[in-house]
Amino acid sequence: MKFIKSDINLNFTGKSKLAFYISATMILVSFFSLILHKGPKYGIDFAGGTLIQVKLFAPASINIIKSGLDTIDLGKSSVQQFGDKEENEYLIKTDISVMTSQGLSGKVKKALEAATGNEVEIRRIEMVGPQVGKDLREKALFAMFYSLLFITIYISGRFEFKWILSGIMAVALMSSVYFLSFINLSSIPILITAALILAIILFWFLNLKYAMGAIVAIIHDVIITVGIFSIFDKEFTLPIIAALLTIIGYSLNDTIIVFDRIRENLKKYRKKPLDFTINKSINETLSRTILTSVTTLTVVIALFVIGGGIVHDFAFAMIIGILIGTYSSIYIASPILLIWQRSGKKI
Amino acid sequence: MKNFSWRVIIVFAVIIAAIVYIFPTINQGWWPHKKINLGLDLQGGMHLVLEVDTDKSVESTIERMTYEVRSLLKKENIRYVGIDRIEDTKISLKIRGNNNILSFNKLLDTELKDLRVLSKSTDNEILTMILNLPDNETRHIKKLATEQALETIRNRIDQFGVNEPDIRRQGEKRILIQLPGIKDTQRAKELIGKTALLEFKLLDETHDLNAALKGNIPAGSELLYQDNEDTATERAISTPYLVKKRTLLTGEYLTDARVQIDSQFNEPYISINFDKKGARIFERITEENVKKRLAIVLDNKVYSAPVIQEKISGGEARITGNFTTEEARDLAIVLRAGALPAPVEIIEERTVGPSLGADSIRKGLISMYVGGILVVLFMVVYYKVSGLIANIALILNIVLIAGGLAGFQATLTLPGIAGIILTIGMAVDANVLIFERIREEMNLGKTQRAAVNAGYSKATLTILDANVTTLIAALVLFQFGTGPVKGFAVTLSLGVLASLFTALILTRLVFDYLLINRKIKSLSI
Numbered sequence: 001m002k003f004i005k006s007d008i009n010l011n012f013t014g015k016s017k018l019a020f021y022i023s024a025t026m027i028l029v030s031f032f033s034l035i036l037h038k039g040p041k042y043g044i045d046f047a048g049g050t051l052i053q054v055k056l057f058a059p060a061s062i063n064i065i066k067s068g069l070d071t072i073d074l075g076k077s078s079v080q081q082f083g084d085k086e087e088n089e090y091l092i093k094t095d096i097s098v099m100t101s102q103g104l105s106g107k108v109k110k111a112l113e114a115a116t117g118n119e120v121e122i123r124r125i126e127m128v129g130p131q132v133g134k135d136l137r138e139k140a141l142f143a144m145f146y147s148l149l150f151i152t153i154y155i156s157g158r159f160e161f162k163w164i165l166s167g168i169m170a171v172a173l174m175s176s177v178y179f180l181s182f183i184n185l186s187s188i189p190i191l192i193t194a195a196l197i198l199a200i201i202l203f204w205f206l207n208l209k210y211a212m213g214a215i216v217a218i219i220h221d222v223i224i225t226v227g228i229f230s231i232f233d234k235e236f237t238l239p240i241i242a243a244l245l246t247i248i249g250y251s252l253n254d255t256i257i258v259f260d261r262i263r264e265n266l267k268k269y270r271k272k273p274l275d276f277t278i279n280k281s282i283n284e285t286l287s288r289t290i291l292t293s294v295t296t297l298t299v300v301i302a303l304f305v306i307g308g309g310i311v312h313d314f315a316f317a318m319i320i321g322i323l324i325g326t327y328s329s330i331y332i333a334s335p336i337l338l339i340w341q342r343s344g345k346k347i
Numbered sequence: 348m349k350n351f352s353w354r355v356i357i358v359f360a361v362i363i364a365a366i367v368y369i370f371p372t373i374n375q376g377w378w379p380h381k382k383i384n385l386g387l388d389l390q391g392g393m394h395l396v397l398e399v400d401t402d403k404s405v406e407s408t409i410e411r412m413t414y415e416v417r418s419l420l421k422k423e424n425i426r427y428v429g430i431d432r433i434e435d436t437k438i439s440l441k442i443r444g445n446n447n448i449l450s451f452n453k454l455l456d457t458e459l460k461d462l463r464v465l466s467k468s469t470d471n472e473i474l475t476m477i478l479n480l481p482d483n484e485t486r487h488i489k490k491l492a493t494e495q496a497l498e499t500i501r502n503r504i505d506q507f508g509v510n511e512p513d514i515r516r517q518g519e520k521r522i523l524i525q526l527p528g529i530k531d532t533q534r535a536k537e538l539i540g541k542t543a544l545l546e547f548k549l550l551d552e553t554h555d556l557n558a559a560l561k562g563n564i565p566a567g568s569e570l571l572y573q574d575n576e577d578t579a580t581e582r583a584i585s586t587p588y589l590v591k592k593r594t595l596l597t598g599e600y601l602t603d604a605r606v607q608i609d610s611q612f613n614e615p616y617i618s619i620n621f622d623k624k625g626a627r628i629f630e631r632i633t634e635e636n637v638k639k640r641l642a643i644v645l646d647n648k649v650y651s652a653p654v655i656q657e658k659i660s661g662g663e664a665r666i667t668g669n670f671t672t673e674e675a676r677d678l679a680i681v682l683r684a685g686a687l688p689a690p691v692e693i694i695e696e697r698t699v700g701p702s703l704g705a706d707s708i709r710k711g712l713i714s715m716y717v718g719g720i721l722v723v724l725f726m727v728v729y730y731k732v733s734g735l736i737a738n739i740a741l742i743l744n745i746v747l748i749a750g751g752l753a754g755f756q757a758t759l760t761l762p763g764i765a766g767i768i769l770t771i772g773m774a775v776d777a778n779v780l781i782f783e784r785i786r787e788e789m790n791l792g793k794t795q796r797a798a799v800n801a802g803y804s805k806a807t808l809t810i811l812d813a814n815v816t817t818l819i820a821a822l823v824l825f826q827f828g829t830g831p832v833k834g835f836a837v838t839l840s841l842g843v844l845a846s847l848f849t850a851l852i853l854t855r856l857v858f859d860y861l862l863i864n865r866k867i868k869s870l871s872i
Binding site: 001006053055103105106121122123124125126127128129131132139140142143146147150151154155158238239241242245246248249250252253256257260261264284285287288291292294295296297298299300302303305306307308310311314315318 | 388396398532533692693694695696697698699700702703706707710711713714717718719721722725726728729730731761762765768769771772773775776779780783786787790805808809812813814815816817818819820821823824826827828829831832835836839
């Protein structure tokens with residue numbers, strides 16, 4: 001069986017302008033949504049606060065639950081349905097993060113049992129203090145930043161044999177960000193953004209074209225995934241960061257396979273123009289790209305539908321990431337090599 | 348083919364090792380007794396992060412030193428105007444008279460040489476000096492406080508009785524506690540978080556309590572409260588006491604604390620025993636203060652303030668209060684384990700009930716089966732016999748991950764299950780890469796054997812490159828993550844390694860076996 005004919009020859013690079021507009025629009029929409037929502041919506045892992053998951057043994061409306069909670073002081077709180085409707089589970093969130101040491105769960109249980117007249121089970125409590133939330137936020141950013149740089153070292157090393165050059169560059173960037181973060185000159189998100197932009201500029205001048213293509217594609221994927229999360233008003237939690245890092249790994253996986261074929265074909269078709277070689281490489285690997293996306297999407301969708309409330313958003317992030325990652329390795333990462341050549345550099 | 352048989356041995360050895368490691372999880376008691384650990388999110392339990400207020404331990408050290416300096420000066424007959432703790436961690440001194448200043452300066456170089464002089468000025472025969480502790484000493488006190496707090500909490504949890512607790516230091520002043528399967532989380536938190544500083548102080552009976560309540564608190568005394576609950580109305584009652592600030596005896600001399608039941612009122616109380624030194628101090632206090640009231644204070648709450656009837660020797664005392672048996676038991680535990688050197692605060696808590704954990708496992712497994720079966724079907728439909736070979740690899744992949752989890756004693760969490768599910772989708776990628784390559788080579792007109800050879804040799808590097816990057820992301824995640832997320836990084840890394848092994852070595856072996864040993868001319872791919 002075959003989805004893709006082996007002599008397929010679609011003109012991908014010819015549509016790079018269209019792809020560029022599509023990507024630019026998606027990134028702009030992402031930023032717009034982020035600005036509209038005043039930044040990413042942090043879950044309690046990053047914002048601090050308390051989350052309580054309760055299960056009712058008989059259906060009750062959210063209003064009854066809310067009125068029950070009004071009898072105890074929860075500060076700024078919200079109630080939402082969680083998981084499948086017939087499970088009667090709810091998430092109660094508040095921005096207070098100190099009360100769990102004072103029997104908060106017992107109070108919530110009592111108040112809800114009084115309001116609903118039925119037994120209530122406290123299934124999960126998560127409390128994160130404000131300082132821990134801030135620490136985790138910074139750690140998550142550093143994790144993404146470090147993994148990006150490590151990956152670029154590997155790509156530059158494997159594809160262009162520039163292990164030392166890219167290693168020095170990455171270590172210099174990492175250590176300067178690390179030390180600057182101690183001096184508290186600016187906030188860490190700004191610091192890391194600046195470092196990433198600087199990294200792309202350095203890639204350009206140090207002729208690390210494959211690393212640049214890969215990193216631009218990854219940043220593109222992460223921004224759009226974050227943007228779609230923001231549009232759907234979903235929260236960022238630790239598992240979502242895990243999903244983003246996996247997306248980085250996955251998107252790169254795709255990109256590298258195309259790059260690998262480009263490198264191979266560059267030797268094979270020395271006389272042909274670059275866009276021919278790139279197109280040929282994308283077409284040759286297209287079947288594999290689509291197949292792997294299909295199998296990975298299948299399992300992630302299974303997780304999304306059946307996996308239950310706790311992994312729901314994680315699976316959602318993965319679905320978006322796989323789609324965007326597949327798109328970017330075809331339409332973003334490889335055409336960057338073309339831009340490179342058109343600007344008069346040697347490929 | 349010598350090469351061939353070696354590969355067979357390696358493959359079988361790896362598979363058998365993985366299966367051996369999985370057995371104990373299925374059937375307890377089997378060798379090698381290494382089960383797959385379930386994370387707190389799957390088996391239920393409590394995860395806490397405490398922060399030790401180490402600044403407080405420095406403050407109390409300075410407070411104690413201020414007291415020591417004062418008694419030292421008294422002993423040496425040096426007259427002083429004032430010695431006080433200021434700005435939390437500094438000692439301020441004022442000494443009048445040249446003779447006094449002279450003998451104090453001597454003392455400064457001998458008995459007090461560990462203190463750092465921050466400022467010194469003499470004006471009109473009055474020496475004003477501010478002292479504090481050197482930085483490395485402060486650091487040492489802080490480090491010690493965290494270590495001591497950790498030991499004390501470990502002690503308390505051991506006595507409380509929790510299966511396989513995990514207690515460790517995290518960073519400079521944080522303590523991570525994992526209590527699997529714990530039911531009464533509230534009680535556990537109270538047990539862990541209590542400072543449990545036991546103090547014996549005299550009541551200030553010379554001054555008027557009512558005047559003190561109006562704000563006129565005499566120097567050297569303080570107001571402390573006793574909390575009770577009226578059993579009939581269930582309302583909290585708070586009784587004030589005017590207590591002398593000076594602590595006569597603390598719980599550091601305790602050797603034992605046990606719950607006893609009062610035969611008269613049938614109420615639990617805690618009987619405490621002091622060591623020899625504590626017993627001597629207690630005897631002296633009771634001897635000197637007969638007919639006065641002695642307050643028993645725990646964490647700045649008065650528990651009782653009995654009148655001392657007579658000198659008590661033997662070093663035994665009792666703490667009463669309207670305890671339930673549980674409260675009394677927990678209190679005895681914290682007293683036995685000792686006080687925390689500084690207060691602690693719970694800054695992170697994650698509690699999962701056992702029923703939710705079981706639900707998560709069930710849902711995770713179902714999604715794994717559904718996703719797995721869909722992928723397996725897809726591979727057979729798309730690649731026929733070769734797809735079957737890839738499916739064998741896929742199933743072995745999961746066996747290897749499970750064996751790896753047990754063998755490395757890693758922890759399986761809910762995101763970890765998600766990682767395995769993701770691996771199922773991504774593991775076939777390596778095989779897809781190889782199969783597509785083989786198809787390409789066959790399109791060029793090569794025989795199947797040659798196409799398989801070319802396909803593997805060309806795809807191997809690509810597969811390595813693609814998987815190393817995922818591995819890099821997973822390793823960074825492992826470094827950064829806590830608990831559940833770490834579990835995801837572990838299964839993802841194991842999955843990548845397993846899929847490299849199955850795709851590059853195992854399926855190759857199957858192809859070689861079929862094409863070379865069994866001389867099959869063509870395999871559907």
